[in-house]
Amino acid sequence: xxxxxxxxxxxxxxxxxxxxxxxxxxxxxxxxxxxxxxxxxxxxxxxxxxxxxxxxxxxxxxxxxxxxxxxxxxxxxxxxxxxxxxxxxxxxxxxxxxxxxxxxxxxxxxxxxxxxxxxxxxxxxxxxxxxxxxxxxxxxxxxxxxxxxxxxxxxxxxxxxxxxxxxxxxxxxxxxxxxxxxxxxxxxxxxxxxxxxxxxxxxxxxxxxxxxxxxxxxxxxxxxxxxxxxxxxxxxxxxxxxxxxxxxxxxxxxxxxxxxxxxxxxxxxxxxxxxxxxxxxxxxxxxxxxxxxxxxxxxxxxxxxxxxxxxxxxxxxxxxxxxxxxxxxxxxxxxxxxxxxxxxxxxxxxxxxxxxxxxxxxxxxxx
Amino acid sequence: xxxxxxxxxxxxxxxxxxxxxxxxxxxxxxxxxxxxxxxxxxxxxxxxxxxxxxxxxxxxxxxxxxxxxxxxxxxxxxxxxxxxxxxxxxxxxxxxxxxxxxxxxxxxxxxxxxxxxxxxxxxxxxxxxxxxxxxxxxxxxxxxxxxxxxxxxxxxxxxxxxxxxxxxxxxxxxxxxxxxxxxxxxxxxxxxxxxxxxxxxxxxxxxxxxxxxxxxxxxxxxxxxxxxxxxxxxxx
Numbered sequence: 006x007x008x009x010x011x012x013x014x015x016x017x018x019x020x021x022x023x024x025x026x027x028x029x030x031x032x033x034x035x036x037x038x039x040x041x042x043x044x045x046x047x048x049x050x051x052x053x054x055x056x057x058x059x060x061x062x063x064x065x066x067x068x069x070x071x072x073x074x075x076x077x078x079x080x081x082x083x084x085x086x087x088x089x090x091x092x093x094x095x096x097x098x099x100x101x102x103x104x105x106x107x108x109x110x111x112x113x114x115x116x117x118x119x120x121x122x123x124x125x126x127x128x129x130x131x132x133x134x135x136x137x138x139x140x141x142x143x144x145x146x147x148x149x150x151x152x153x154x155x156x157x158x159x160x161x162x163x164x165x166x167x168x169x170x171x172x173x174x175x176x177x178x179x180x181x182x183x184x185x186x187x188x189x190x191x192x193x194x195x196x197x198x199x200x201x202x203x204x205x206x207x208x209x210x211x212x213x214x215x216x217x218x219x220x221x222x223x224x225x226x227x228x229x230x231x232x233x234x235x236x237x238x239x240x241x242x243x244x245x246x247x248x249x250x251x252x253x254x255x256x257x258x259x260x261x262x263x264x265x266x267x268x269x270x271x272x273x274x275x276x277x278x279x280x281x282x283x284x285x286x287x288x289x290x291x292x293x294x295x296x297x298x299x300x301x302x303x304x305x306x307x308x309x310x311x312x313x314x315x316x317x318x319x320x321x322x323x324x325x326x327x328x329x330x331x332x333x334x335x336x337x338x339x340x341x342x343x344x345x346x347x348x349x350x351x352x353x354x355x356x357x358x359x360x361x362x363x364x365x366x367x368x369x370x371x372x
Numbered sequence: 373x374x375x376x377x378x379x380x381x382x383x384x385x386x387x388x389x390x391x392x393x394x395x396x397x398x399x400x401x402x403x404x405x406x407x408x409x410x411x412x413x414x415x416x417x418x419x420x421x422x423x424x425x426x427x428x429x430x431x432x433x434x435x436x437x438x439x440x441x442x443x444x445x446x447x448x449x450x451x452x453x454x455x456x457x458x459x460x461x462x463x464x465x466x467x468x469x470x471x472x473x474x475x476x477x478x479x480x481x482x483x484x485x486x487x488x489x490x491x492x493x494x495x496x497x498x499x500x501x502x503x504x505x506x507x508x509x510x511x512x513x514x515x516x517x518x519x520x521x522x523x524x525x526x527x528x529x530x531x532x533x534x535x536x537x538x539x540x541x542x543x544x545x546x547x548x549x550x551x552x553x554x555x556x557x558x559x560x561x562x563x564x565x566x567x568x569x570x571x572x573x574x575x576x577x578x579x580x581x582x583x584x585x586x587x588x589x590x591x592x593x594x595x596x597x598x599x600x601x602x603x604x605x606x607x608x
Contacts, residue, residue, distance in 0.1 A: 048526060222477070231482040
């Protein structure tokens with residue numbers, strides 16, 4: 006379906022509002038090199054983006070979002086701090102028939118700034134909140150940093166923590182790992198069998214018996230992981246009390262001021278999350294100063310975990326109650342992404358996008 | 373009017389398809405020269421044989437250019453998005469059995485399950501600075517399966533043939549491919565992950581939902597399914 010004139014008009018209005026807020030308008034190529042996106046998002050992006058081929062530049066993708074080109078452009082020659090806005094089509098391959106558009110407009114606002122992170126987060130959210138206020142949307146916030154801090158604080162081996170950290174954005178896998186590490190579910194039969202086998206000889210002997218060495222993965226890497234498996238099997242379980250606290254954290258869903266109270270209580274038993282809770286308190290203060298009505302905002306530490314894995318702190322979204330519509334707006338902090346794309350350099354970044362097509366649809370329905 | 377049935381144009385799949393229909397009183401035969409891709413159907417009126425590459429049959433079914441088609445479950449699921457919306461399963465044919473599986477080198481003594489594969493992918497990326505490569509031609513099926521299983525940090529590399537050789541040739545670390553006996557895997561020093569079965573495939577008779585199902589064509593279909601001893605699928 007072509008993009009409607011109403012969606013274009015809405016996009017222009019939002020784009021102008023972002024410029025008025027002090028953002029510099031920028032453009033990004035529609036054709037983006039696939040390797041950067043693949044390296045960042047993994048194979049999943051190939052299932053969600055249109056991949057094409059260019060005889061000179063190799064594999065290319067129709068831009069699935071603006072974030073990567075904007076970050077790259079900023080890292081190459083941006084001022085510090087900087088505010089950018091953009092407007093244009095993004096392309097998302099859909100594997101299933103349904104209402105999801107494979108081509109739609111995004112209007113975005115991104116801030117790169119080293120100072121006063123909470124104030125910048127509040128600035129972005131308050132701007133979106135203000136622009137979308139007439140639609141009376143449901144707003145939700147989260148903070149991936151809370152869960153990261155909680156994992157860091159577990160009584161667990163560094164390897165287990167790393168595995169949990171790696172799967173923060175895959176909630177089901179995270180849950181399965183936590184259940185196993187805390188002894189809630191026993192090790193699968195296949196793992197027990199593997200461990201028994203590994204205990205019967207040295208890695209070198211077992212590999213020699215298994216046949217020729219093929220592939221890029223070296224014998225020492227195999228031996229290293231075999232040893233790690235045995236070591237892991239002997240490691241004590243994560244205390245049930247600590248796993249329960251993670252559950253409490255992930256189940257929390259409350260209006261932001263109440264959520265903060267509960268997180269402060271949780272911090273008594275989970276000292277590791279206290280700095281993140283303190284940052285949340287400062288963020289909420291900044292939001293209040295910016296005029297956001299916090300009791301209307303739902304806070305969930307679980308929020309934003311099933312998005313593409315680049316938000317690593319504050320996350321937010323605006324939803325309508327109409328079924329079948331995607332979120333009206335989403336955004337958050339993505340410092341780690343700038344670290345990966347910056348090749349050694351990094352700059353804290355917060356931003357978000359609005360889908361003007363959804364805004365237009367909701368306005369038409371209200372009219 | 374005639375009802376078009378797409379059948380693999382060569383090899384064992386064609387022979388077995390001809391045998392399967394023949395045993396049920398519907399005789400398929402190639403006409404003229406062995407190199408000519410045309411044929412005929414006897415035993416039921418109004419059915420036209422269309423000989424096609426097995427890999428193209430899903431596409432022809434989706435477009436509705438053929439009414440019925442014989443192809444592998446694997447190809448239908450790989451090539452058609454929301455496949456149940458596009459084709460109806462008429463009957464499994466009991467041949468062309470093959471499993472789509474994930475296999476890794478035998479020498480990976482530390483790997484038996486998808487969990488292990490995921491952990492190795494993390495280790496591999498940290499040590500080699502690139503994602504662990506899995507060679508396959510079944511991109512969609514493999515990607516969906518690995519996403520479900522929570523395996524991360526791999527990349528798929530396309531391999532349209534001799535996939536079992538890619539690990540030895542250092543163009544992939546693992547493979548996802550069709551196997552029937554496992555012999556080619558063994559010969560190439562690969563082992564199947566114990567939970568690495570993605571799909572059990574066999575040759576199947578499918579009906580195209582988008583084909584022209586005029587009353588005349590429905591009558592031919594009923595006659596054909598009656599002759600074959602099958603239930604007529606419900607079609608739009």
